[in-house]
Amino acid sequence: MADSRALYQEVILDHNKKPRNYGTLDHATHRAYGHNPLCGDHLKVGLTLAGERIDAIGFEGESCAICKASASMMTTVVKGRLRAEVEALIGEFRDMTTGKLDVAGPHHLGRLTVFAGVRDLPTRVKCAILPWHTLHAALNAVPVVSTESDGDPMHAPIGDA
Amino acid sequence: MTASAREQPVEAGLDTTAIRADFPILGLAVEGKPLVYLDNAASSQMPQPVIDRMVRYQTSEHANIHRAVHYLSETATREYEAARARLARFINAREEREVIFTSGTTEAINLVMHGYGRRFIGAGDEIILTTLEHHSNIVPWQMLAEEKGAVIRVVPINDAGELLIDDYEALFNAHTRLVCMTHVSNALGSVNPVRRMIDFAHAKGVPVLVDGAQAVPHMRVDVQALDCDFYAFSGHKLCGPTGIGVLYGRAELLEKMQPFKGGGDMILSVTFEKTTYAGIPQKFEAGTPPIAAAIVLGAAIDYLSGIGMDAIAAHEHDLLAYASAEVARIPGVRIVGTAREKAAVLSFVIQGVHPHDVGTLLNQEGIAVRTGHHCAQPVMRRFSLAATSRASFAFYNTHAEVDALVAGIRMVQKVFT
Numbered sequence: 001m002a003d004s005r006a007l008y009q010e011v012i013l014d015h016n017k018k019p020r021n022y023g024t025l026d027h028a029t030h031r032a033y034g035h036n037p038l039c040g041d042h043l044k045v046g047l048t049l050a051g052e053r054i055d056a057i058g059f060e061g062e063s064c065a066i067c068k069a070s071a072s073m074m075t076t077v078v079k080g081r082l083r084a085e086v087e088a089l090i091g092e093f094r095d096m097t098t099g100k101l102d103v104a105g106p107h108h109l110g111r112l113t114v115f116a117g118v119r120d121l122p123t124r125v126k127c128a129i130l131p132w133h134t135l136h137a138a139l140n141a142v143p144v145v146s147t148e149s150d151g152d153p154m155h156a157p158i159g160d161a
Numbered sequence: 162m163t164a165s166a167r168e169q170p171v172e173a174g175l176d177t178t179a180i181r182a183d184f185p186i187l188g189l190a191v192e193g194k195p196l197v198y199l200d201n202a203a204s205s206q207m208p209q210p211v212i213d214r215m216v217r218y219q220t221s222e223h224a225n226i227h228r229a230v231h232y233l234s235e236t237a238t239r240e241y242e243a244a245r246a247r248l249a250r251f252i253n254a255r256e257e258r259e260v261i262f263t264s265g266t267t268e269a270i271n272l273v274m275h276g277y278g279r280r281f282i283g284a285g286d287e288i289i290l291t292t293l294e295h296h297s298n299i300v301p302w303q304m305l306a307e308e309k310g311a312v313i314r315v316v317p318i319n320d321a322g323e324l325l326i327d328d329y330e331a332l333f334n335a336h337t338r339l340v341c342m343t344h345v346s347n348a349l350g351s352v353n354p355v356r357r358m359i360d361f362a363h364a365k366g367v368p369v370l371v372d373g374a375q376a377v378p379h380m381r382v383d384v385q386a387l388d389c390d391f392y393a394f395s396g397h398k399l400c401g402p403t404g405i406g407v408l409y410g411r412a413e414l415l416e417k418m419q420p421f422k423g424g425g426d427m428i429l430s431v432t433f434e435k436t437t438y439a440g441i442p443q444k445f446e447a448g449t450p451p452i453a454a455a456i457v458l459g460a461a462i463d464y465l466s467g468i469g470m471d472a473i474a475a476h477e478h479d480l481l482a483y484a485s486a487e488v489a490r491i492p493g494v495r496i497v498g499t500a501r502e503k504a505a506v507l508s509f510v511i512q513g514v515h516p517h518d519v520g521t522l523l524n525q526e527g528i529a530v531r532t533g534h535h536c537a538q539p540v541m542r543r544f545s546l547a548a549t550s551r552a553s554f555a556f557y558n559t560h561a562e563v564d565a566l567v568a569g570i571r572m573v574q575k576v577f578t
Binding site: 007008013016038039040041062063064065066121123124127 | 514517521534541547548576577
């Protein structure tokens, strides 16, 4: 078992304390609300798509540090990227946190690998994934997602949400 | 240490060193640290004499009960019914047949909902619940209300987590048919004045179900002294196994109720034209019951009785007072639930830190607490919280473990500064 304190690294604590791209995005073209009814974590993600590129993105909500830091880092990573790239990244992030992707191998996650430790904490995987699941929903015009719905990434492939 | 050697005066306190030696699991290391198990309200641990009883049953006494005439079946039947008698004595039921084995508190409450509620509660009838209920004493009644067109009324609480008794009394009217309330709140630890509330309901001719899941492990419970009509509790919170619980019911009420589940063991005779049901308690124990679990629960009751429920209550009261004072001294930590009468539960929030982060970081120190809404979302909503961290104590917990919790909370605060 990995030292779970390793999960609470400086970068995660910093994004939790000073979340980037925090707040409502006016004129968002895509929005979604994500909710984990089991713990009460909830967040809104809004983004502006210019053609196929994410031009602007913002989030807000109430959640644990893992969820908030994951959301904050997600926004910084996906801003300016093409939708297809982002969808691929969502898949890689999910595979990393559920233990299906070995970060020692090839991937495009960069510093998002700080979240790799949650794979050893099954009860916390949903905290890390919720923002990504919500982003996926926003990109695919699903207004509300829940970690406990059929679209739950723990129960079904995220692409089917 | 044997159970009988545990009998000692309350003033002497508990010899936790000797008691802990009975619990193999308490010797575990978690994350390289000695386990500090403070999640007893969710489930308590099992001592070796109770584990040994499980092994003895499976190795030399097991067969199906109430069936065959052979040696093992008779042995298992005798031990199963002896466990019922132990449970009846433990809660001071008038008769052994007033003790029905269920899979746990949840099933016990559902049994009353189906057996009593569906027969005697109809459209426009009212059921009184309290804000402090666990979801297991809310959802079955909502299902009944939806099916029958009945109405649910809820007793509010104050900021300390105490029921407002005047409001409770004001909820009664000509349509009130049943009161269902918890004895001790699982989320806050509040001990409700159930005796007084039962007296009031009875004066109005209304029966009362008490959810005793969080009370029976921590205090002497006497169903005759409480004068309750139904009392439900679980074995696994009493140092027993999972999958077993008890519904106590007043015999005259149980006799009027319809069966909950149909099947073998709950009948006198079956033809395709008509089935005649067995008397209580068999009427409510369809199918092969959890025989081993019931017998092992009987052994757990013996173990607890050997220590003494009053001694357990006194030890836990002392531990809770110490923990409450120590945690209250930490700046930035708020205790949720400050009722004058409390049992074994310390719910708290750390300013600026989500309870799930608290739980994960405490686990790193080997400390097991529960984090979340504790299956009591109405309580959380009352305090405008999504979740709390909850430390809950048993008789085997120590002051040193409280100190570990306090140090753990300070460590969490340091990580998040």
